[in-house]
Amino acid sequence: MKVLLISLLSFFTFADNYSERGKEALLPLKKSLMKELKAGLKSHGAMGALKVCNIKAMDITDSKSTKKYKVGRSSLKNRNPKNAPSPWMSKALIDYEKTKSKKPRVIRIDSDKTAYVEPIYLKGLCLTCHGSQISSSLKKEINSLYPLDKATGYKAGDFRGIFWVEFN
Ligand code: HEC
Numbered sequence: 520m521k522v523l524l525i526s527l528l529s530f531f532t533f534a535d536n537y538s539e540r541g542k543e544a545l546l547p548l549k550k551s552l553m554k555e556l557k558a559g560l561k562s563h564g565a566m567g568a569l570k571v572c573n574i575k576a577m578d579i580t581d582s583k584s585t586k587k588y589k590v591g592r593s594s595l596k597n598r599n600p601k602n603a604p605s606p607w608m609s610k611a612l613i614d615y616e617k618t619k620s621k622k623p624r625v626i627r628i629d630s631d632k633t634a635y636v637e638p639i640y641l642k643g644l645c646l647t648c649h650g651s652q653i654s655s656s657l658k659k660e661i662n663s664l665y666p667l668d669k670a671t672g673y674k675a676g677d678f679r680g681i682f683w684v685e686f687n
Pocket residue numbers: 556565566568569572573574576577592593594596597598599600602639640641642644645646647648649670679680681
């Protein structure tokens with residue numbers, strides 16, 4: 520009994536610890552992406568913001584990884600092929616899609632790798648470039664920048680994907 524309690528306790532402390540670290544690791548990425556998106560929309564409109572995202576999103580994402588962890592975004596319907604899910608991400612994405620949970624999660628990838636994920640749900644603002652009524656000129660530009668784009672046809676509130684952290 521005592522052993523069980525101790526191992527349960529240490530598991531929760533372990534999850535808590537990764538949860539805190541994961542949240543902290545994602546904050547700069549979330550802030551920078553949102554800042555660029557809003558600045559882009561404000562000064563160049565949707566078309567300009569699309570180009571800003573195209574040029575900067577991946578560099579911003581890569582710049583927020585450190586020696587201790589890697590961060591990124593993924594989706595079952597990804598726009599950028601570089602955001603395609605790895606096997607453990609696919610599992611998490613399918614689960615969120617099914618449960619519509621808003622809760623972050625700590626995931627044990629294998630005996631020495633742990634991850635943290637936060638689900639992403641779409642707001643009205645996002646539909647300009649991910650919705651079902653995208654202007655034809657914008658749609659054309661999306662298709663030329665991302666010929667394999669799967670990230671349209673969404674409604675507000677839809678599950679879009681995850682922010683993830685993989686601890687080294
Ligand atoms: C101005 C157009 C535009 C708007 C508005 C926009 N996005 Fe995107 N989104 C993009 C582009 C372009 C990419 C691909 C970025 C890249 O090349 O890495 C992308 C990629 C993503 C990804 C990464 C997975 C993938 O499909 O590659 C997620 C998640 C995402 N967007 C969520 C959102 C959310 C949530 C909002 C609203 C807060 C939003 N987007 C608003 C253009 C937009």
